[in-house]
Amino acid sequence: MTREKTWSTIGLAVVLSAVAWVGALGAAIDPFAIPWDDREVYKPALVEALWPVLDRLPGATVYRIDIGFPADPTFLLGTESVHYTNREDAALHEIVFHLFPNAAGGSIEITSLSVEGTPVEPILEFDGHAMRVPLLEPLEPGEGTNVLMTFEETVPTEYAAWGPFGFVDDVLSLDQFYPSVAVYDRDGWNAAPAPIHGDWSYYDASFYVVRVTTPPQWVVAGGGVEIGREETESLQSITYAAGPVRDMYLAASPLYVPHQTTHNDVTITHYVRPGQRQGEKGLTFATQILDAYEARFGPYPYSDLDFVATDIAGAMEYPGIISMSHEMYDVGATIWGYLPSSIALESTMAHELAHIWFYNIVGNDQTQEPWLDEALAQYATYLYYEDAYGRGSGIGYVESWTERWDRIDRAEIPIGLASADYERSVYSAVIYGRGPFFLYELGERFGPDALHDFLRKYVLVHEWGIATTASFRCIAEAHFQQDLSELFDAWVYPIEASDE
Helix, strand or coil: CCHHHHCCHHHHHHHHHHHHHHHHCCCCCCHHHCCCCCCHHHHHHECHHHHHHHHCCCCCCEEEEEEECCCCCCEEEEEEEEEEECCCCCCEEEEEEECHHHCCCCEEEEEEEEECCEECCCEEECCCCEEEEEEEEEECCCCEEEEEEEEEEECCCCCCCCCCCEEECCEEEEECCCCEECCEECCEECCCCCCCCCCCCCCCCEEEEEEEEECCCCEEEECCEEEEEEECCCCEEEEEEEEEECCCEEEEECCCEEEEEEECCEEEEEEECCCCCCHHHHHHHHHHHHHHHHHHHCCCCECEEEEEEECCCCEEEECCEEEEEHHHHCCCCEECCCEEHHHHHHHHHHHHHHCCCECCCEECCCCCCCHHHHHHHHHHHHHHHHHHHCCCCCHHHHHHHHHHHHCCCCCCCCCCCCHHHCCHHHHHHHHHHHHHHHHHHHHHHHCHHHHHHHHHHHHHHHCCCECCHHHHHHHHHHHHCCCCHHHHHHHCCCHHHHHC
16 A cells, blocks of 8 residues: 555645645755855854864765655655765765664655666665665765655654654654765675664764754754744744764754853753753853863864753753753752752763764764763763862762662673673663773873873864774874773773684
């Protein structure tokens, strides 16, 4: 049975409305009218000190996306054009895309697909979680090609797995809502989905222009910066530019109340619900955290930093925008059954903001080597408390690592395993609990100043690229001028790896 025959009357009305919307808002900034090689469009999204990066990253993937809903926020229509360049040493015969909504309780259906204007048939894999796009001719190293697709997307009314993807309590949260190019590395295309307790955000740094269309009463927050807006009586269209970023996230709600400030040329906004009074406190925390991390790891790259209150249980990081549990903005609330909301808000913001450096500026494979971003974000949070409140102030946060590790009786399970190699209950205890103690051990052994210099060097070496456990060790041994086999064998490697 075809999809068209199963649509409800409301669904058909949505499609008809969408046709009118495209015509009505045609004068808004059109993502597809911007040349692929135009990087000036991304300048407003970056602090001026980071503009030189736009002359780097040759061959980075470029996305142009048009997405929106004219009526029903659980049914989206989208068009996406991708310019992909082969940066590998061998010819490629296909390009692989993740289809995250199919794994996250919703669905995404590709309704048309073409390569360089010629229609092709997608090949779905992993129960529809990935799509192989066959190329008409082999794509030689250094060559680029254009992929154009349209899609229809259903959004669930509860979060199913991984990140916040759904329409829950009048908040539309769109984690990885679009077909996204998988990473091609030494193992080939990374098309397999992450386990339920792992992260699914292993992507190359890319550039985006995204136009979002909603009813006019909706407040929209997106990764990147707004570069254009047009409104009619029934619809609004907002265009965002973002890059370099690992992925793109959107959140929207008719209820959002923005709390905003500017700090060091960065516009910081918390989007909260009416009556949630800790949005202003969140602004104070954000400025303190940015100051601490910029001093430690280098400049925050973006001109915008958004926090959006959603129904996620904790929080989830994205480039320049972070999804936060809405309960953290309620004065007097208790989070996770024991933690005052203001404490949870600050510590969670510190952890998630650390991911701007460890996952986004420095990328890594969160499925195969999750410790590289999560353990470093945990350790960075400890450093934030030390920097913001004085030496010894981070010990309370270190106790949270201990509490996690104690759940498995401090078993000396290696932190360097793939997420699928841990049971779900063990994953958190090892990666978030034992993992940061490895960094703490480095600081104890070589001194906090030497570790500080190492982490800054690690960021500089890998900025906008992909780090691995091997490269982390290589830089550490060169920096500390010491063979670290003993430490890595004790903390990081699987037992069999230490014998190789």
